[in-house]
Amino acid sequence: MSNLDHRLAEARAxxxxxxxxxxHFIDGAFVAPLEGGEMESFDPGLGRPFASFANGSQADVDRAVQSARKAQKAWARTAPAERGRILRRIADLILEEGRRLALVEMFDAGKRLREAEGDVRSAARGFEYYAGAADKLEGAQIPVGEGYLAYTVQEPVGVVAQIIPWNYPLTSAVRGVAPALACGCSVVLKPAEQTPFxxxxxxxxxxxxxxxxxxxxxxTGTGARVGGPLTAHGDIDHITFTGSVGTGSRVMSEAARNITRVTLELGGKSPHVLLADCDLDRAIPDAMxxxxxxxxxxxxxxxxxxxxxxxxxxxxxxxxxxxxxLRTGHGLANLDVGAVNSAEQLARVEAHVEGARGRGNSIISGGTRLSPEDAPGGWYFAPTLIEAPDPADAIVQEEIFGPVLTLQVADDFDHAVALADGTGYALAGAIHTRDLTKAVRFAREVDAGQIYVNEYFAAPFEVPFGGNGKSGFGRAKGLEGLKTYCKLKSVTMKLV
Known part of the structure; x- marks a missing residue:
């Protein structure tokens, strides 16, 4: 048994x-699927299944929505401060169970263990933040003239369906579940079939x-058997979906039939600009x-x-x-880069890179699958740098979702801004520069839901996150994320 095999056995235990x-978890208990199906979940670092779980159906969705509907009104009537206390206890328990949560996330998603540990801390912070916000959902008094009282009230939207992606299973769940619970909503969540645990x-x-x-x-289960029935369900009041543009479009179509509110986060192709005056000693590691x-x-x-x-x-x-x-390997080894989540995703990344190569783009570094000695069956792709002179090339325009960085060259600041805005996506953008005037101009002129200056991923949980354009609409995190799960009521009273 290799050293990694021994450590993996210990970690599984x-x-x-x-x-x-x-x-499934329905009405406060784990229950078997009504139609009895199961699926396997794979450890991406080894390319092998490590556990099985329920593959649900329309019947399971109906049961979960019915449970959520029944529980929602009483939860909404619970005092906001008490809702906050429960959310705070959830945060504490997440930290107490942090080691197990991180290990399970590592096995399920292919993350490096230190990345998964960071996700656990972020999940706890999410519940802490919304625990403190639960009793601060205030309305406003509106001056409308003598003899009248007008005011607004924030009320929970009701039963929320949440479709969660495989890349950040725990934190993506928390950024929707925690604010929904804080507002007084109930939730039916469908995790990605690759990462349910x-x-x-x-x-x-x-x-x-x-x-x-x-x-x-x-x-739990597939998009076809669970996700589709959940988003099409007539007793859902709000849908939060994170995933591809194509699936997001179908979710919107289903929601439109029932006039259901929707929040979509559909990915991006985010620009990271380095101006000539930047500190490259900081900017290069940040870009990596x-x-x-x-x-x-x-x-x-x-x-x-x-x-x-x-x-x-x-x-x-x-x-x-x-x-x-850079060293690539199983998440437990905590090297520099972990696994790609699935064989399908690995093939997709490879196809993008090979397509770029075939169109004459320069592969400066990487560009191949990897097979680490300790994890030869795992799904790995070499960190890759591709220079693409044509801003219309697919490698520039299409989201790859893998360790592939595209290099574009700008003549000056204005050209950099034009290139930054050169795709249909508008999720995030960043700039490294010592010129604060240019930084402010970049933030104003580039269309993106979130802008970073001199540090990528600089925004903490308190800052709203979400996209424009093909990246979707609506916001998670921050107080804007809380308002996502509220409906505004106005009241006007004639004083007699």
């Missing part, structure tokens, strides 16, 4: 993999913290982290590096040298 829930463990934690039965339900964190599988990843022509050669040289030293 520590994470209690054999005891992972296999059923931390959502199920989170539901169990919520139960232990005192969340009433039925307020938070989890139904912006794309190679979680093997590039981040909706807001800085996947397009736009550099002024004066520093193009130095940036390319520094990046190539730094990337040559």
């Amino acid at each position: 520590e994470a209690a993999i054999a005891g992972l829930p296999r059923g 931390t959502a199920l463990l989170l539901a169990e934690i919520c139960k232990r913290a005192g969340l009433p039965d039925g307020v938070f339900n989890v139904v 982290g912006a794309i190679f964190e979680n093997a590039g599988q981040i909706c807001s990843a800085g996947s397009r590096l736009i550099v002024e022509r004066a520093i193009r050669d130095e940036v390319a040289e520094r990046l190539s040298k730094a990337m040559a030293g």
Whole structure:
């Protein structure tokens, strides 16, 4: 047995993999699927299944929605301060169960363990933040003249369906579940079929913290068998979806039939601009982290590096040298880059890179699948740098969702802004510069839901996050994320 095999065996035991829930979580308990189907979940670092779980159906969705509907009104009537206390206990329990949650996330998603540990801390912070916000949902008094009283009230929207992606299973769940619960909504959550387990463990934690039965339900399975029936369900009041543009469009169509509110986060192709005056000692490592964190599988990843022509050669040289030293392997080894989430995603990344190569783009570094010695069956792609002179090339325009960085060259600041705005996506954007005037202009002129200056991923949980254009609409995180799950009522009273 290799050293990694021995450590993996210990980690599986520590994470209690054999005891992972296999059923849905509905009405406060784990339950078997009504139609009895199961699926396997794979460890991307090894390319092998490690646990099985329920593959639900329309019947399971109906049962979960009915449970959520029954529980929602009582939860909405619970005092906001008490809702906040329960959310705070959830945060504490997440931290107490942090080691197990991180290990399970690592096995399920292919993340490096240190990345998964960071996700656990972020999940706890999300519940802490919305625990403090639960009793601060204030309306406003509106001056309308003598003899009248007019005011607004924020009320919970009702039953919320949430469709969660595979790249950040725990934190994506929390950024929707925590504000919805804080407002007084109930939730039916469908995790991605590739990564179901931390959502199920989170539901169990919520139960232990005192969340009433039925307020938070989890139904696992495929998009066709669970996601479709959930978004088309006539008793859902709001849908939060994170995923591809194509699926998001179908979710909107289903929601339109029932006049259901929708929040969509549909990914991006985010620009990361380095101006000639920037501090390259800081900017180069930041550019690396912006794309190679979680093997590039981040909706807001800085996947397009736009550099002024004066520093193009130095940036390319520094990046190539730094990337040559990156180590790729199983998440438990905590090297520099982890696995791609699935065989299908790995094939998709490879196809994008091969297409770019075939169109004559320069592969400066990487560009191939990898097979680490300790994890030869896993799904890995070499950190890759591709220079693309044509801003209309598919490698520039299309989201890859892998460790692939596209290099574009700008003649000056105005050209950099034009390149930054050169796709239909508008999720995030970043700039490194010592010129604060240019930084402010960039923030004003570039269409993106979130802008970073001199540090990619700089925004904490308190800052709203979401996209424009093909990246969707609506906001998560911050107080704007709380308002997502509220409906505004105005009251005007004639004083007699």
